[in-house]
Amino acid sequence: MKSVRRILVFTGRNIKEIIRDPLSLIFLFALPVLMLVLFYSIFHELTPQFQIIYLAPSMISFSHAFLSLFVSLILSGDKESAFITRLYTTPIRSYEFIIGYMLSVIPLGIIQTVSILLFGGILEPSFFSINMLVCVPVSLVSILFFTSFGILFGTLFNQKAVGGVSSIMIMGQSMLSGMWFPLESLSDRFNAFIKILPFRSGSMLLQNIMMGTKTDAFENLFKPLIILSVYTLAGWGLAILIYMRRMKEK
């Protein structure tokens, strides 16, 4: 019980630290919505890529990529300011830190998902559907995937380096998810490579959920979910292992 309370106290602190930074509010919430509105308004009649049913789910995954940046920034900042060292003289334990960082990001990720779905529906009312109720919980996998790498980068790198390193995830989600251009236009070999990465699977999974795809459920729903889940589990395994090791070394 005491452990749960400590985790919740630490989670609350992390949420406050993130949302009180104006930059994080801009990048986590305002930018994705603004991009959704802009790209939809400009391009949706020109190319199917930017129709709301494709664009909004991709934008959800893209917005989650910023979680990785902000969780890594807060963790590396805590590490460098000796905040964590001080906490180590209190009853809090190592695993409670990791859970606290993870839990603080989940509500932010869910707000991102819901706000993008909501704006998608405002832009095109036919987008509102029961599928949204499935999309929100499934997006948790995407949130956890990016959070795991945020914790990993925050543990490994200092505050100066972590921004650059975390932007790999943002770039990856942006360029390799098929968000801005149809991946079919690329070579078969490159396409095959992209398919084994988590980025395309993340956005494809949410797109297919929102489209209510029922045909070939394995290929369209389960396969991308499995790929994303495997990366998420691997990310968490690595993050926990390295975090515990680093803290022990310190």
Add this chain to the structure above:
Amino acid sequence: MIKINGLTKKYKDCIAVNNLSLEIRDNELFALLGVNGAGKTTTIKMLSCITAPTEGDATVNGFSILKEQEEIKNIIGLSPQETSIARNLTVKENLMFYGGIFGLEKDELKKRVKEIIDKFKLNKYEKKYARNLSGGTMRKLSIGIALISKPEVLFLDEPTLGLDVISRHDLWDIIQELKKDTTIILTTHYLEEAEALADRIGIMSEGSLIELGTAAELIEKAKASNFEQAFITLVKEKNA
């Protein structure tokens, strides 16, 4: 009471603390003095269970730093050298946060936070974000945080580092007040601070305790006219 027995900390290429043995009494304010790299902070890190010793052991109010770390963490408070407070939390939220980590119940926590805010005269800053505080107020908050759980033993690592004279003297008053019911281990570079506050002073050099006594005893031992001169004489003699 703190009993240190043969405490040693070795790093790859140096010995930070070398076979330190010492006893610090209950409700004593004990100052550790020394030049940079003397081993003061490493000693505090070992006693507060942040760093494990390479050899030796110590007990803090009967609990071993090797075997009973959880028990020690519940009875100590630490104000580290670095500013280690949550920058985007207000003064009050910082205190509430640490109190929550120590598991204080809601009513008790509110009462404790108010007590600390009053004691440190932080009332006008309580809703201010920590990032906007001056150096002196940050230090006050840092010590306040260390006191949130009513620790039996308080470690103050360079608590007045970088503060102006007025802020330093304000903090001295608070520390004097605290020593009535808390054992305090203080590290400092300011000799007048140790002289004014400490019941006893330990001088460290190159990881070892080279002298121990009250300020008056150390002055007499060095046959010096003041404490600064005594410190210089004793450290130079030992390193000669």
